[in-house]
Amino acid sequence: MSTQQLTFTDEVQHETSSIYNKIKDSIPDIEWPFLAPYIYEINKLKKETNSVILAHNYQTPQIFYGVADIVGDSLALAVEASKVKEDNIIMCGVHFMAETAKIMSPDKHVYLPSLKAGCSLAASITGQDVIELKKKHPGVPVVTYVNTSADVKAETDVCCTSANAVKVVESLGVDKVLFLPDEYLAKYVATKTNVEIISWHGKCEVHEKFSEAEIKELRKNYPGLMIIAHPECPPDVIAASDFAGSTSHMVNYVKDKKPKDVFLVTECSMSDNIEIENPDVNFIKPCNLCPHMKSITLSNILDCLQNKKNEILIDSNTLERARGSIEKMVAIGRQD
Numbered sequence: 001m002s003t004q005q006l007t008f009t010d011e012v013q014h015e016t017s018s019i020y021n022k023i024k025d026s027i028p029d030i031e032w033p034f035l036a037p038y039i040y041e042i043n044k045l046k047k048e049t050n051s052v053i054l055a056h057n058y059q060t061p062q063i064f065y066g067v068a069d070i071v072g073d074s075l076a077l078a079v080e081a082s083k084v085k086e087d088n089i090i091m092c093g094v095h096f097m098a099e100t101a102k103i104m105s106p107d108k109h110v111y112l113p114s115l116k117a118g119c120s121l122a123a124s125i126t127g128q129d130v131i132e133l134k135k136k137h138p139g140v141p142v143v144t145y146v147n148t149s150a151d152v153k154a155e156t157d158v159c160c161t162s163a164n165a166v167k168v169v170e171s172l173g174v175d176k177v178l179f180l181p182d183e184y185l186a187k188y189v190a191t192k193t194n195v196e197i198i199s200w201h202g203k204c205e206v207h208e209k210f211s212e213a214e215i216k217e218l219r220k221n222y223p224g225l226m227i228i229a230h231p232e233c234p235p236d237v238i239a240a241s242d243f244a245g246s247t248s249h250m251v252n253y254v255k256d257k258k259p260k261d262v263f264l265v266t267e268c269s270m271s272d273n274i275e276i277e278n279p280d281v282n283f284i285k286p287c288n289l290c291p292h293m294k295s296i297t298l299s300n301i302l303d304c305l306q307n308k309k310n311e312i313l314i315d316s317n318t319l320e321r322a323r324g325s326i327e328k329m330v331a332i333g334r335q336d
Contacts, residue, residue, distance in 0.1 A: 124202030
């Protein structure tokens with residue numbers, strides 16, 4: 001079936017009406033007749049092909065609420081990937097997330113709808129870089145952000161996410177760690193622990209664009225504005241904000257605190273998705289887009305389901321070594 005021949009029929013309208021009602025405030029009316037047929041076909045085909053769709057918080061509402069079965073931040077997706085019963089996993093995220101899903105479910109087929117879905121952090125470091133760092137710092141444990149490739153995870157003692165980075169570092173009971181590859185997240189962690197942090201020079205191309213001047217200007221225009229920053233932001237941005245936390249922390253903060261006006265210093269779709277669940281909160285949105293996340297579309301998700309394109313393959317040795325570092329992270333998270 002060609003994805004170019006989809007039409008907005010009465011059946012499509014009926015079957016997708018509940019989805020539309022949920023996200024209509026985030027989708028221009030004129031776009032729905034073009035989006036709905038894809039949502040309808042994807043939801044039908046994933047059942048026929050025994051597939052499950054995982055989506056990161058940075059995906060657009062039509063993907064996040066329209067076709068995803070499991071949603072969340074990097075840690076949640078890593079955990080849930082290990083529990084999947086379906087034969088096929090479609091990862092609506094970026095490449096390292098698809099690799100992580102494959103690592104956690106090695107017997108499943110994992111697909112990434114767009115090969116353009118990379119990550120500036122993951123691209124900033126290689127497994128060989130980690131090997132060289134370990135030579136320079138013998139015996140120092142390596143804590144690696146989950147936003148990295150499988151070969152980097154394979155050279156790692158334990159992974160972490162922005163949600164549990166401090167806890168992972170302190171769980172090791174050491175005086176010093178190599179913390180890779182996000183320079184800004186490393187600086188944030190260093191403010192929360194007495195452990196010496198040796199960092200790398202990677203940065204997120206979305207979060208590094210925010211500035212302290214932008215935060216100050218927003219405060220002038222919106223008195224009482226609650227500003228929540230992601231730890232991947234520059235230190236001056238975090239210092240100028242009211243709260244810093246991972247995407248899951250952001251979700252919970254808005255849900256629990258219900259601020260009148262809020263600005264999430266992160267990727268654009270994050271605000272769109274949280275706003276749908278919190279209609280009484282006013283979201284200010286001078287955000288930055290992630291071009292990698294936005295390369296995932298309904299069209300290429302459908303193409304991926306139809307043609308089993310872009311399967312993620314990892315050699316068994318790398319997979320097993322990388323799996324160990326992720327499982328340690330998950331185990332630490334279960335100690336609460």
